[in-house]
Amino acid sequence: MKVIKYSGDIVDFDPRKLRKSLAKSGAGDLxxxxxxxxxxxEIYNGISTKKIYKRAFALLKKEANSxxxxxNLRSALQLLGPAGFFFEKYIARLFDAEGYQTVTNLILPGKCVSHEIDVLIKKDNELAMVECKFHSARExxxxxxxxxxVFSRFNDLKERKQIVFSKNEIVSKCWIVTNNRFTSAAIDFAKCSGMNLLSWDYPKDNNLKTKNDIDCLYPVTCLTTLSLGEKDKLLILDVILARELVNNSEQLVRIGLSASRIKNVLxxxxELVRCI
Structure with missing residues (x-):
């Protein structure tokens, strides 16, 4: 049985991949x-993986919203656009959870020119720039x-001492983060140049997928009990992670939800923030 991927590629239907993605949702074996x-x-020759995903999503929702x-994680990351501003905030939250100090959306002087930095992070006295590449289309x-x-910008920045978290700090590391994937050539260049990459599936055991499974860092855009408009309102209120609502339910009142809906959302x- 052949299926059509988001990229347009035609591949064999692999039930093992579907089983694995369903299991990662937290649903039981049965x-x-x-x-x-x-x-x-229900599948037929030439069905799109998008249709398979929508059907699986609907069936899972009947069992449990969480x-x-x-x-829904990958689609939820795409809802952090369209410009990627909220994706940058989300990435900062990921680094926060790992003990980094973070600042978003700032301009730093380099040796030759100034540079807009999406996220600046610091841990163990090491300062690093993070460039976020957001894609609204999955392919x-x-x-x-x-x-x-990005490497050329990093080289210009590391020639100047910065004053952000403290005085006279040097940007000594560089990260590039994307909600999609990197090409093999991009990965090869980053490895050779000493740059750090983070994507949907890279590195293999410490990517955007696995970080969510470990720390339950799901964005509010994952939630199935909220409309798109309500999710946008929460993002504007700087509620980026679903778990931020556990002790901050008044934000749901601020966006106009009734008491019964707030109960359902919470x-x-x-359930979602119970790591699986």
Whole structure:
């Protein structure tokens, strides 16, 4: 059975991949096998992976909103656009959770010119710049031109001492983060140049997918009990992570939710932030 990926590539349907993604949602083995059985009966030659995803999402939502929310992570990251401003804030939250000091959206002087920095991070007296490359379309990849360009900016920045967290600090490391993927050439150049990359699936065991499984750092855009407009309002209020609502439910009042809806949202949030 052939399926059409987001990129337009035609590949064989692999039930193992679907089973793995369903299991990562937190659904039990019986639920996973039942959904896999139903979808396997419904698919046809030439079906898109997008349709398979939508069907799996709907079936998971019938079981538990939090299962569907976890399964929805990659699409939820795309909702942090369209310009990527909230994606930058989300990435800062990821580094915050790992013990970094962070600042977003600032301008630093280099040796030759000034540079707009998406996120600046500091840990163990090491200062690093983080360039965020947001893609609104899932099939888009960050190619080798991205690390080439960012590397030149990094080289200019590291020639000047900065005053952000404290005086006379030097930007000694560079990260590039994307919600999608990097091409193999981009990864090769970054490795050779000593740059750090973070994407949907890279590095293999410490990527955007695994970081969420470990620390439950799901964005509010994952939540299935909120409309798109309500999610946008929360982002504007600087509520970026779903877990920030656990002890901050008054923000749900501020965006106009009724008491009964707030109860439903918080139920999903509490289930979602129980790391699986």
């Amino acid at each position: 639920v996973v096998e039942d959904i896999l059985h139903k979808i396997s009966k 299962h569907a929310a976890r399964y 888009n990849k960050s190619d080798v031109k991205v690390p080439l360009y 139920k999903e949030v509490r």
